[in-house]
Structures are given as structure tokens and as C-alpha cells.
């Protein structure tokens with residue numbers, strides 16, 4: 001729980017009016033009725049934190065019984081850990097929050113299509129669903145490059161993972177695009193300075 005407390009202890013959002021409305025809706029209606037967009041908004045907030053920290057901007061939340069039980073962003077650079085993808089951190093948090101490594105019925109929302117490592121972790125943790133924003137043409141292991149059904153067949157024969165793609169796709173992918181454009185510019189700037 002300690003990790004989760006830290007993760008949810010972030011300050012005021014700069015995420016605008018739309019999300020304030022969504023947040024009010026969050027309090028007013030039964031949580032299970034919230035649309036995918038709402039939870040992807042939460043994942044996008046995490047992705048923006050990654051962006052600001054100079055990490056590849058990917059954010060993730062896990063929803064269990066209508067409650068966000070984990071929220072995380074990519075922290076590979078900060079933790080110097082190749083496994084510190086948003087999904088991996090969130091899965092660990094969710095297990096602590098739920099008190100079980102089996103996250104049956106829980107749904108993972110992530111701004112970018114999970115890579116093979118994370119797809120494996122999603123299957124092994126028995127999540128009920130994975131919902132992503134932007135597809136990943138290089139490493140997408142849910143539908144784009146690999147098929148997560150095959151990983152399910154290998155690792156968890158009774159798995160029946162629901163998959164939804166393209167939720168808030170434009171926002172999720174433009175964040176990634178901006179990040180890599182900025183990174184390239186920075187790199188070429190450094191080259192110019194040293195040359």
C-alpha cells in the first residue's frame with residue numbers, strides 16, 4: 001500500500017476543465033458506469049508525469065471493482081531499471097492494493113500498447129482486460145506485432161482477456177510523438193554545440 005499512497009499523492013492537476021468535470025462525475029455516479037475515456041484520462045495524467053520527468057511518456061491505471069487501485073508511469077530512467085514500465089509498476093501496486101497477485105476481473109488502462117514483457121505480466125497476473133490508446137508498430141504485443149492470445153495460450157490456458165484498442169488514441173500518440181521530436185531536437189542541438 002505504501003507505494004500506492006505515494007503514487008496517488010500527487011499535487012493539483014493542470015489537466016483542465018474537462019477532467020474536472022470527469023472528476024465530479026466520478027464522485028456522483030456509480031464507478032462501474034464510467035466510460036473507458038475516463039480511465040484513459042487518468043492514464044494520460046500519468047503519461048504526462050513521465051513526459052515531464054524526461055521518461056518515455058506512457059501512463060497506466062488499473063481498475064478493480066470500479067476503483068483505481070494502481071496508477072503508474074514509465075520510470076526506466078529514474079529507477080535505472082529496464083523493467084520499470086508503467087504496466088509492470090501498476091501490476092505490482094495493484095497486487096498490493098487488492099491483496100492478491102491474481103487481478104481477476106481488474107482492467108488495465110495504458111496509453112501505449114504493451115510490449116511483450118508487459119503483455120506477459122498482464123496475462124500472468126490474470127487481469128480481465130487490457131485497454132490501450134496508441135498502438136505500437138515496433139513492439140506492440142497485444143494486437144499490432146504479437147497477438148496477446150498466443151501469450152495467453154502459452155502462459156494461462158484459461159485466460160480470457162478482453163481487449164479494447166484506440167481509446168483517446170490521438171492524445172496518447174501525440175504525447176509520444178512530441179516526446180521523441182523533442183528528444184531528437186535536443187540530441188541534434190548537443191551535436192551542434194559539441195561540433
Ligand code: ZN
Pocket residue numbers: 085087114115116117118119
Ligand atoms: Zn512494457
